[in-house]
Amino acid sequence: MSRVPQGPSRRLLFAGALAAVSAAVTGCSSDSAGSSSGGAKRLRIGYFAFPSGDLLVKNRKLLEKALPDYDISWVKFDSGASVNQAFIGKSLDIAALGSSPFARGVSGSSPIPYKVAWILDVAGENESLVARKATGITDVAGLKGKKIATPFASTSHYSLLAALEAAGLAASDVQLIDLQPQPILAAWQRGDIDAAYVWLPTLDELRKTGNQLTSSKEIGAAGKPTLDLAVVSDDLIARDPKAIDAWRKAQAEALRLLKSDPQGAVKDVAAELSISAADAEAQLSQGVFLTPEQVVSAGWLGTDDSPGKLLTYVTDTGRFLADQKQIDAAPSEDVVRKAFYLEGLADVLK
Template identity: 50%
Template structure:
């Protein structure tokens, strides 16, 4: 189990390691003379086949913000993104709904908000067991070693799946590994099962059996998503740059719908996959354009925050029940943690 003080210790170390960096603005660089454009925009991305990789591949941000240096930094989990945000290393990042639910809660209280939903997680995040284990149901996992990145959406989904099946967490050995390490441990035969996301998931499924997917858990009320988080300092200082960023993300979703071949090719280049495999993985996610994100079930509006806040609050309450979070903040904390106003500013009318 990872206690909050362990994550705080990691944050303190990260702050110490980055303390020598000099910044003159929330964007991480000297002023450009243009109040609408930061000198730098530092983005934390993950290898997830959604619109963010299309924006990166097509260099749309670089073209839309020619006076800003765009710095892309890869992370393996939302927990790492939380640490980087607290350390002041990035301005915008991708984190799953479970890490964001933790990030907005004490003791972290990370000063960021959610202006965009990268994707609603579906079949791209699943629990897979080795075929030779003979396990065919969740109940059969008792006594097995299961790997997942702690404090991630996969970790949350694993706990939810076990609880729903009546399998005590104490009856299994849950191991904290990042996706690349999960693949290596699977290859060595060190683990029996794993709850993880693509592209590592796709490799495990070649020799494993899928027991449950996050899409199936969503149908049971345990919805997970990949969210954008932006520091309050950046959003306040550079609202026009944030609007530009949001517009590129919407452009990527629309490309998936209008020219899936081009979208899959862009993702394939970023993940070093065939276009066919990238297209298949893309189909496992639910992508939402700007108009859909403003609906009541998602971000909602500034006047009436949407269902995402309720989902984050429910996740926090579940994590408290599992002993992974000490206290769940009230719903208002999560309503304040989502940022539909930024979306409305980027897409007026």
């Protein structure tokens, strides 16, 4: 696999990124009681500037209303890799995380101490592979030898690898470049890259001068779905499971609001992303949002001691990443199962 020059060592880059993440988090000291200096219980929540129920929970302060005595801080992240680093640094209690970086996080001899506890959304047209129109590329096979940018260790990265494989290309047949969404847009505008696999809102900017070659909706339908999950730290599970219950119920309410109050949801997303209502509505229309009943069903997350098909999806993702040499070895299904927190999940339906 071809990559851009790395510059400083990965260890230094990791340390710098981790320090920046930790500094950004309110009250990032890791004490077992999870309390701020004022004595209030603390929840540090990582989220993405990406249309989902998470933005409704944040904008409507659903969690703050449910837990009025808690000090709740919301920290924005650009990618799952940064979320994983923050959990390693014990700077987060709850966070959004793609299924691919989650599979990475639970692999290896020292898995990240967190567990999946909710499903935010299923990737659809909101994550796609786009080629610059100027290149003349109209299908994935035409990317051979071309420069393709994507945030490494993300769901888009996983879907890109799956798209290349389906087109008969290996990762070594193209030049893969690790870039976050905003740098992808800048590189695209300069003509430094030929294509990119990324998510909204950057994706919509690329579409203005690009041809969409495939999407995560198509790749998912072909057997490799990706999802935006929500994970909770092992420490939070041990010390405050009731806070997780309240957070799940807030997420369930947000999923219901996406169906019952679509215009209100549009206003929430527009406010959180500082975009027009029309743009927010267009972005929401590209996602796939489950109902709370679907989340806890056997077809997805499952309940208590009966994990659903998500277990298979994450396990398969791990195998694929190992086959692609993205991780050293795939986590077993048993290892993935241990990284599910399903206790009390069915209570969100009450």
